[in-house]
Amino acid sequence: MTLSLPTTPPTTRAGVVDVDPERWPDVARLPRASSARTAVARRLVERAFARLPLRMASAADAPRVPRPQDGTEAEPTLTLHDPDAFHRRIGADGLLGFGESYMAGEWDADDLVGVLTVLARHVDDLVPAPLRRLRGAWVRRRPAADRNTPEGARRNIHRHYDLSNELFALFLDPGLTYSAAVFDPLPRAGFPLGDGELATAQHRKIDRLLDLAGAGQGTELLEIGTGWGELAIRAAARGARVRTLTLSEEQLGLARRRIADAGAADRVSVELLDYRAARGRYDAVVSVEMIEAVGAEYWSDYFTALRRLLAPGGRVALQAITMPHERMLATARTHTWISKYVFPGGLIPSPEAITRESAMAGLRITHDIGYGDHYAETLRQWRERFLRQEAAVSALGFDHVFRRMWEFYLAYSEAGFRSGYLDVRQLGLTAATTEGTP
CATH class of the missing domain: 3.40.50.150 (Vaccinia Virus protein VP39)
Structure with a gap:
């Protein structure tokens, strides 16, 4: 058995992979997220990357991110191709949006497992304690x-x-x-x-x-x-x-x-x-x-x-x-x-x-x-x-x-x-x- 893919023409945005809207509707379209939620997501991401052994770069700057010269291992780098879409998805759907953003090609990593390992190791520290109480209003419930x-x-x-x-x-x-x-x-x-x-x-x-x-x-x-x-x-x-x-x-x-x-x-x-x-x-x-x-x-x-x-x-x-x-x-x-x-x-x-x-x-x-x-x-x-x-x-x-x-x-x-x-x-x-x- 092989997967039968729809024939609807794919959609694309600059720097993002082609996405078939019938096969991948929530990847093809950006979710609705208020500017406030998107701003909060951006702040949380910046805060996390400032505190964790991770680096973030734009697609234009990634090749110029300096590598360690002292023989130590480089920190994994997450490269943003579409920062606005990336933060908007996280603002709307948290870690679910983080994964959909990767599917859409809005970000990449020089060491994907390395980036995800750091995030998994610090998953309880990514959101400040006062905001964790609002988790129920942020995440989606499982479909019945x-x-x-x-x-x-x-x-x-x-x-x-x-x-x-x-x-x-x-x-x-x-x-x-x-x-x-x-x-x-x-x-x-x-x-x-x-x-x-x-x-x-x-x-x-x-x-x-x-x-x-x-x-x-x-x-x-x-x-x-x-x-x-x-x-x-x-x-x-x-x-x-x-x-x-x-x-x-x-x-x-x-x-x-x-x-x-x-x-x-x-x-x-x-x-x-x-x-x-x-x-x-x-x-x-x-x-x-x-x-x-x-x-x-x-x-x-x-x-x-x-x-x-x-x-x-x-x-x-x-x-x-x-x-x-x-x-x-x-x-x-x-x-x-x-x-x-x-x-x-x-x-x-x-x-x-x-x-x-x-x-x-x-x-x-x-x-x-x-x-x-x-x-x-x-x-x-x-x-x-x-x-x-x-x-x-x-x-x-x-x-x-x-x-x-x-x-x-x-x-x-x-x-x-x-x-x-x-x-x-x-x-x-x-x-x-x-x-x-x-």
């Missing part, structure tokens, strides 16, 4: 249509995972594993990995999860969130019988073909089914970076399903991205750039939320280890691979705005892990027992 009802979850998954199998194949490893790898050791900064090396790191991650789940000969294993089938294939190679669930039609078809090609079709079944509709009892339940797509409103349903589907003595193995609890609460109802353009309906949980929701469902966490620096490296590898495939991405029908959006998404995510704002954790869970119960 993005709720992860059974029908809404299907639409939300379709918007990201059904973009194009060919697109994902351009930057993932040959096994098409779309979650954090585990490296041993972490590659040197700037060192690109070949397909085999990245696949090895992904298999190391999968094998640790399967070990955590106790998957082996004769194990009845349920996977919630198939991806493109690599975990199911490796579980079947251990002798497990696997049932794996997805809401992505694109992933369903390719996963079935990959499983058949691996000779595992007799041991793996792939179904287009919501986790809430699953029935049965399983020795092991595995779910990799799927909880982020569930939505806070349905976390109790998710953990209740895990407990209900677990056979006596069974184990759950989860891989989950997490963020600090206060940041989770601050963004839970906010329509962020990520929720608008990349993962509609999604919310990254905090470790506290996972602990609380799993306990309420009758599950006990027995294993918990983080790999945040490994996800930062995984994302770097994906981003650099994606950028090398510009012509191939274009040939699939994705325009320049999409390519900037995807670059920003990968860089934004990498910065989250490099700054410590995000983490990724592998968790083992078992059914909780009451006192006196074996």
Whole structure:
């Protein structure tokens, strides 16, 4: 499947990329923002850049920004091509507007991840404390249509995972594993990995999860969130019988073909089914970076399903991205750039939320280890691979705005892990027992 783009002629402004107004309506047009809000945004941006290890330059001045002569590392520079539009978008929509401004080509950076890492590290300091109380009047609420009802979850998954199998194949490893790898050791900064090396790191991650789940000969294993089938294939190679669930039609078809090609079709079944509709009892339940797509409103349903589907003595193995609890609460109802353009309906949980929701469902966490620096490296590898495939991405029908959006998404995510704002954790869970119960 490739994306079908509208044929409406694109619009353009001086120094800004061509934008198709049907495909990207909120990027093509500047938002309405009062002069007062725009002025406040400009002041906040200038204040932040004066206090943080960042530099800002106009497009004309950027080549003349002096570089350090003492051997120290240069501070990342954000270059404004359209300062008025940049501040207007931030004045209207805050960080959502910041991302849309990048999509529109109104600013660039000599080190995009570097700029975003500094901002992520200081996200709580960007707005003075007195103004933070006005956050509710500044940010947008999440659209009701993005709720992860059974029908809404299907639409939300379709918007990201059904973009194009060919697109994902351009930057993932040959096994098409779309979650954090585990490296041993972490590659040197700037060192690109070949397909085999990245696949090895992904298999190391999968094998640790399967070990955590106790998957082996004769194990009845349920996977919630198939991806493109690599975990199911490796579980079947251990002798497990696997049932794996997805809401992505694109992933369903390719996963079935990959499983058949691996000779595992007799041991793996792939179904287009919501986790809430699953029935049965399983020795092991595995779910990799799927909880982020569930939505806070349905976390109790998710953990209740895990407990209900677990056979006596069974184990759950989860891989989950997490963020600090206060940041989770601050963004839970906010329509962020990520929720608008990349993962509609999604919310990254905090470790506290996972602990609380799993306990309420009758599950006990027995294993918990983080790999945040490994996800930062995984994302770097994906981003650099994606950028090398510009012509191939274009040939699939994705325009320049999409390519900037995807670059920003990968860089934004990498910065989250490099700054410590995000983490990724592998968790083992078992059914909780009451006192006196074996």
